[in-house]
Amino acid sequence: MRQVALLVAVVCVLAAPVVAAADPTSGQAARTLDLQESPDQEGVDITIQLQPDGDARWNISARYALETANDSAAFARLAEQFKAGETNTGFSVGVFESVVSSVSDEVGRPMQxxxxxxxxxxxxxxGNNSTGVLSIQFTWTNFSRVEGERFVVDSFTGTWFGDLEPGQTLTxxxxxxxxxxxVRPEATVxxxxxxxTGPQNFESGQPSVVFTDDGLQEQPFATSLLTLLGVGALALVVGGILVWAYQYSGDAGRSSTDDQLPNNSSSPNGGTTPEAAATAGSSDDSASGGGAAxxxxxxxxxxxxxxxxxDNxxxxxxxxxxxxxxxxxxxxSQLLxxxxxxxxxxKLRIGRENLISLPGEGVNDEEHADE
Structure with a gap:
């Protein structure tokens, strides 16, 4: 199992701050006694958040179980020393600064x-227990290779990262x-x-991950606005078509009903309607001429x-x-x-009405003009 600079430093996260705090030369017996009961070490979490430009934001956190008042007091002192940089320098950004140059040479991209x-x-x-967390944060530029809509995480090239020990996670x-x-090797979402999650052995160049755009990224405001306007215009067009179709179908339905009225041969009481009689006469004329209704x-x-x-x-x-x-x-009016x-x-205008006739039926004769 390979174990190189980074994970050696991560192990230091768990141990070095406690050792630094329990200084046997301090002469303070009570303080030394308290710190000898140091918090239990739970593990280390490494999180890498990839950025759209290829940079990566790292967060490395060491976790301590604080089960007693002494644990909490010891961790409080450790936290102050850690933030002030007074602990062992193994747990520091300098560990990563020492490898970034060689990784940059391997992948062929400038990094810092x-x-x-x-x-x-x-x-x-x-509840009754607490967890103390010490963390370092930094940004590693050009950590991923950006290829259009693809992100290729290739900066674990070689063996600089090492393997995960029990209690350690990489996300x-x-x-x-x-x-x-x-995603290589297989990971948990x-x-x-x-x-x-450790223990986890990585081969050379691992972990290796490739991400692709799923097509659902947020669009720029202007693009989104144009899209909304386009959808609105389309909705207006479709709405207009539906209204026109409804009106047209209503006219057609009324016309179909009226078409049937003159052709009914009987009135509701069993008699013959005037319209039916006129239609019958017309049919007789057609029949005598050899035609059909x-x-x-x-x-x-x-x-x-x-x-x-x-018929009239x-x-x-x-x-x-x-x-x-x-x-x-x-x-x-438009049809006529x-x-x-x-x-x-x-067509002949008579007062406020129009008289409509078939050609040759005398609408334009003087006798109709006088009506």
Whole structure:
């Protein structure tokens, strides 16, 4: 099992601060007695948060079990010494600074260690017990290779990192919106990150991870705004089409109902309606001429108007056509104007009404002009 600079330093995290605090030359017997009962060492957690630009933010934390008042007092003193840099220097950012140059040469990218607040300490309460945590934080630039929409974690090249001992964990967190394409060796998913727990042996160049964009990353505000505007415009168009279709289907439904009314041969009380009689007469005329009655549902709007005119002696008032067809005034007016332009009907204005007739039925005769 290989064990090199980094993990040797991590072991120092667990031991060196306690040794440094229990200084036998201090002459303070009570303080030395308290520190001899040092907190139990629970382990070390290493978390690497990858950034979109390829940098990585490292956090390395040593955990101490604080089960007694003496443990808590000892850890409080250790924490102050640790933050002040008065403990063993093995647990420091300098350990990583010593290897970054060789890793940079291996991967062919410029790298450096940036540490703005490298040492922190805190106590986490768990009911009757607590855990003391000493941490170092720093940023390792260009830790990952960025290839368009792929992140390749290749900086564990060689054997500089070593293996994980019992009680140690390593977690790699991908940038937001990225999913794993390759993870070696196999890892456990913990809170969106990929974690290895000691004891864990790594081969040369491991751990190795490749992340890819899952296509769900947050879009820039301008892009999102354009997308929303596009969706809104599309919704308006679709809404307009649906309204038009509804209105058109309503007109068609009313027309279909009205088409059937003149063709009914009987009234509700069993008699023959005037419309049915007129239709029968027309059918007789067609039959005598060798023709056959035409189903009104198969006629166009223009043909239906012509049929109505024929059934009513060749002439009808425009308002009557509206009543018979159940179409809107606007539709009937537009349809009759078009038919008049085509010579299929004739229109005569009488007072405030229009009289519509088939060509040759005398709408333009003086006798109708006098009506």
């Amino acid at each position: 260690i940036r540490a703005t607040n490298p040492r922190t300490a805190k106590t986490i309460d768990h 790699i967190q991908p940038p937001s919106g990225f999913e794993p394409e390759q 913990v809170n969106g990150g990929y974690q290895w 035409v189903d009104s549902e198969l006629l166009s709007d223009e043909e239906r108007v012509e049929q109505l005119l024929a 002696g060749g002439r009808m008032k425009q308002a009557k056509i509206v009543d018979e067809t159940r179409w809107s005034n606007a539709k009937v 104007s078009s038919m008049a332009d085509d010579g299929r009907v004739e």
